[in-house]
Amino acid sequence: MSRQVSATINGDAVDFLCEPEETLLDVLRDRLALTGSKEGCGSGDCGACSVMLDGRLVCSCLVLGAEAEGRVIETIEGMADGKGLHPLQRHFLEQAALQCGNCTPGFLVAAKALLDRDPEPSETEVRYWLAGNLCRCTGYDKIVRAVLSAAAEMREA
């Protein structure tokens, strides 16, 4: 039984149809072609599907698409300003904070959520905040350093 859902995604009003069994991640990827959010575990353990839902960082694999009615969603696709990368994206690239890249959108969305509420987190705070994002390539150090240096640059801007 499909239902029509209206939500705001990356600032745009979006209408979509979805089945009750579809997650928000399914909707983003398969109905709206927003494939930046990745499915890793599908059970809320890995954070690869992280998005903002009404200003909260959530795993979109643990949200039903039907729940999105009237909600405001931000995904990785809304992070860059046109062709200008967000400082976090730039620092991830410059500091090689990724290898396979599958976890990267989730890390970026989660890291932005942290810096939006705390522009000067400690390394420990960054590590705890990102504990719900798993990376099997980098060993995390480069990711944490990229977040800290992006935060430093953003504070000076």
Next chain:
Amino acid sequence: MGLGTAGMRFEAPETLDAAVTLLHGEAGLARPLAGGTDLLVQLRAGAVEPDLIVDLKRIPEMRQIAAVDGGFRIGAAVTGAELGEHPDLKKAWPGVVEATELIGSTQIQGRASLGGNLCNASPAADSVPAMIAAAAAVTVAGPDGRREVPVEEFIAGPGQTCLAKGEIVVAVNLPPRPDHAGDAYLRFIPRTEMDIAVVGAGVSLTLDDGGLCTHARVALGAVAATPILVPAAADALIGTNGDEDALTRMAEAASAACRPIDDKRGTKAYRIKVAGVMARRAAEIALERARSC
């Protein structure tokens, strides 16, 4: 695509009465949805195949924290992140808030609720021993009206609650906090984050003006089929000033109350030992908090 539950229906009522009517009237299997951090995992695993999902988050009462008669009324769908951002609640019941904040990652905190953690009825649920220690009661709404249930009586067994068909937990009620009172919750996990309790211990206590303990409650998680209240451990504290002897007897009573299982997270003997250690450390934090307010 999807959770593998084709044919499932979804409703998001805006009143409690409508939610109860939907859940009670469903001929098949109905499941309420709060944060979904347990339910969606169960759906994907095929552990539960509901015919109807009822999202409770559009019911205002389920989403509010209210100061009531000196205590707090926390809507069952309020998230862990929201509890942590409520200064008055955190000041009055730091143990309950800390216990809830231990559940999962930042992403999980943005969704997971106190009501959901309770209704999932895991023996290792972090918020539950803290709520039991706090003498919290839940408001349950159902087709026959409302009733109050002490948290320690709510969980019937692993994954089992006292809820009848059509009943939902609406709110968790925390009692007023007297002066010189404090609570704390500690859990033991072999990592620093993102794990399930091997043992959890919640303590809430009140001191008189002279520093003697007049009231205490001690609760343990992950050491029995349900989280348990341990009156003998509380009795070891009451009438004392929390001295070494009292804390030792309290820890012994906590260990003696354990009826754990062996599993991959810990053996019976280990859990019994660690339960005393965690209860003692939680009591020390609760005492410190009670002395400083």
